[in-house]
Every structure is written in structure tokens, then in C-alpha cells.
Amino acid sequence: MPSLSLLTATLLAAALAAPPPPNYDEAKAPAYTLPDPLVCSDGTKVSTPEQWREKRRPELLDLFSTQVYGVTPGKPAFFQVVEKEREDNALGGTAIRKQISIRLSPSADRCADLPAKECGG
Numbered sequence: 001m002p003s004l005s006l007l008t009a010t011l012l013a014a015a016l017a018a019p020p021p022p023n024y025d026e027a028k029a030p031a032y033t034l035p036d037p038l039v040c041s042d043g044t045k046v047s048t049p050e051q052w053r054e055k056r057r058p059e060l061l062d063l064f065s066t067q068v069y070g071v072t073p074g075k076p077a078f079f080q081v082v083e084k085e086r087e088d089n090a091l092g093g094t095a096i097r098k099q100i101s102i103r104l105s106p107s108a109d110r111c112a113d114l115p116a117k118e119c120g121g
Helices: 002-016 049-067
Strands: 080-089 095-103
Touching: none
Parallel strands: none
Antiparallel strands: 080 095
């Protein structure tokens, strides 16, 4: 029975931690005023092109990458494309069909022979 109560507690915690449902009705959204794009995060006003390029634009790009779009992941440490199969006359000769395997780690394909019956012991 301890596992049943643990399962119940886990499911209850997950249900309570669920995010609220999305709101698709703009009338239900709270009032919000967008910040002035020409005022830096420290309150100074942008008055020159240099201030825009050197200070405010990088601030806004950082806000978009952290709050809206996210950051594009960098190049993986390992990347390999292996051609597994090739058919030069696919679709009646109008295409070349390739089956490929994309690897993101230097793991190798493996084959294992396992006993058909359980071993005792």
C-alpha cells in the first residue's frame, strides 16, 4: 500500500503544478503597456544612433532571446550523417532515394546475441 499512496501523492502534486490553460480571448487578457523601445533598461533615453547600436539594441535582442524566441543551440560537439541505403531509380527514375542515419554522438551500431530462455541463477 505505501506505493499506492506515493503514486496518489505524485499524481496530485503533478495536477496541482500544471500550468493554467492558454487564453485565446484577448478581452480576458490583463491590460499591459509595452515599454518604450527608446528607453534603456537603466532609464536613460536613447538620443544617438551610437546609443542605439551599442546599448539599447543589444538589450532588446537579449530580451527577445531570453523572453520570446530562445537561443539557437550551438553546433553539436559531434555530427555525422551516414548513408544506410541508396536507390538511384526511385519513383520511376525521377528521384534518388537515400536512407540516412544522423548521429549526434560518436556511438557505434551494436548487435547483441541474447539467450532465448532465461538462465537460472
